[in-house]
Amino acid sequence: MGAGRRINIKKNSQSNHWWSELLSEKILFFTPGPTYVHPRILRALSRPVEPHSYRGFIEKYKVTLQKLKALFKTEGEAFLFAGSGTLAQEVMILNTIKPGDRVLCLVSGFFSSRFKDMVLRAKGVPKVVERLDGRGFMGKEVEKLVKRDNFKAIAIAHVETSTGVASYIDEIGEVALKHGVKLLVDAVASLGAMDVRVDKWGITICGSCSQKGIGAPPGCTLIAVNKQFVEELEKRDHDVPTFYGDLKMWLNVVRDPENYHSTQPTSLVYAVDEALNMIFEEGLENRFKRHEVIAEAIRAAIRASGLRIFAKKGFEANTVTTVHKPDNLDSVKLRSEIECLGVVIARGSGPFRYTTFRIGHMGWITPSDTLALVSSLQLTLRRMGCNPKRDMVKAALEVLASSTLR
Numbered sequence: 001m002g003a004g005r006r007i008n009i010k011k012n013s014q015s016n017h018w019w020s021e022l023l024s025e026k027i028l029f030f031t032p033g034p035t036y037v038h039p040r041i042l043r044a045l046s047r048p049v050e051p052h053s054y055r056g057f058i059e060k061y062k063v064t065l066q067k068l069k070a071l072f073k074t075e076g077e078a079f080l081f082a083g084s085g086t087l088a089q090e091v092m093i094l095n096t097i098k099p100g101d102r103v104l105c106l107v108s109g110f111f112s113s114r115f116k117d118m119v120l121r122a123k124g125v126p127k128v129v130e131r132l133d134g135r136g137f138m139g140k141e142v143e144k145l146v147k148r149d150n151f152k153a154i155a156i157a158h159v160e161t162s163t164g165v166a167s168y169i170d171e172i173g174e175v176a177l178k179h180g181v182k183l184l185v186d187a188v189a190s191l192g193a194m195d196v197r198v199d200k201w202g203i204t205i206c207g208s209c210s211q212k213g214i215g216a217p218p219g220c221t222l223i224a225v226n227k228q229f230v231e232e233l234e235k236r237d238h239d240v241p242t243f244y245g246d247l248k249m250w251l252n253v254v255r256d257p258e259n260y261h262s263t264q265p266t267s268l269v270y271a272v273d274e275a276l277n278m279i280f281e282e283g284l285e286n287r288f289k290r291h292e293v294i295a296e297a298i299r300a301a302i303r304a305s306g307l308r309i310f311a312k313k314g315f316e317a318n319t320v321t322t323v324h325k326p327d328n329l330d331s332v333k334l335r336s337e338i339e340c341l342g343v344v345i346a347r348g349s350g351p352f353r354y355t356t357f358r359i360g361h362m363g364w365i366t367p368s369d370t371l372a373l374v375s376s377l378q379l380t381l382r383r384m385g386c387n388p389k390r391d392m393v394k395a396a397l398e399v400l401a402s403s404t405l406r
């Protein structure tokens with residue numbers, strides 16, 4: 001290039017920086033789902049599409065369900081069909097609640113608040129206990145509520161993705177078992193990234209999906225039920241108010257995939273299966289530890305910046321961090337500025353849409369991705385005149401350096 005000659009920079013129509021094309025397939029998604037999908041999973045997805053009645057697919061589906069049972073930690077049954085996390089929530093309610101049944105709905109944010117409407121549509125009677133102060137639910141307080149009423153079921157989100165708040169499902173499960181109440185757990189934002197133990201924790205039915213902690217593309221509903229509930233399904237002599245989501249009908253399919261209830265998302269089953277292979281190759285304990293350390297590094301960076309984390313101590317999820325937005329920070333601009341660096345974070349959700357922003361950290365995220373996120377956030381905050389109080393990168397580095405992640 002001759003001296004003084006000006007380079008004609010072509011700007012992308014979507015964006016005001018010239019390297020957006022360079023970033024287009026290199027984006028770091030720190031979103032609370034869908035999350036980054038590893039190329040191994042993409043390759044599994046790219047196989048020729050198979051019919052659900054094809055012998056090869058049937059064998060794959062059977063082994064995938066076995067791996068899912070191991071991930072949910074149940075001796076009961078696992079289900080996988082086309083759908084999403086919302087469908088998982090609805091299927092849990094519609095398969096357990098009869099008209100007039102009282103359901104304790106424990107709400108720690110937007111997603112768990114939807115159980116109430118689902119119970120009403122099943123003609124049940126929801127009793128909502130809402131807590132939006134950054135604390136999740138623990139066993140003792142739930143026991144007090146259960147003792148006072150005659151609940152058929154408790155519905156709760158393990159991790160509430162809008163607030164980044166986690167609840168103590170193990171303790172609540174003990175209460176549910178002791179008082180003979182069914183426990184319905186939304187593990188949409190925990191399964192595959194945080195420990196979920198259906199049998200040990202006394203969970204009756206647990207719902208999740210493919211696109212979050214498991215790190216596969218969106219499109220699958222994942223459900224697990226314990227042995228007692230399998231027996232109930234077998235004996236059930238009434239119809240439930242959903243045909244597609246009727247678990248008794250799906251039981252015929254998961255036990256013998258030659259049976260038909262609805263066309264399976266065959267390519268996605270291959271993707272979920274490969275994700276499960278990778279999860280078990282990493283090892284569940286290692287995987288949960290990786291999520292814990294990365295979450296702690298991100299929280300340390302946020303604290304160093306002077307911003308406030310929504311979840312109170314002891315209730316922080318290891319999959320998503322919701323951050324209070326100071327009045328002087330434009331969160332739309334924050335998201336668009338950090339996107340220019342190739343990092344995507346999420347806006348607030350539900351009632352906190354305009355007062356928070358969220359960082360998802362689940363799936364295939366590595367320590368180096370984490371450092372890229374933290375340094376990009378620090379740079380963006382500085383550029384926006386919201387100077388971090390302390391060095392965010394140093395805070396994250398200290399957590400990573402003192403961890404066993406190496």
Ligand SMILES: Cc1ncc(COP(=O)(O)O)c(C=O)c1O
Binds near residue numbers: 087112161188189
């Ligand atoms: C805790 C929780 N439950 C349910 C859902 C709904 O899942 P989906 O968007 O896949 O329907 C979400 C989605 O983010 C979630 O985070």
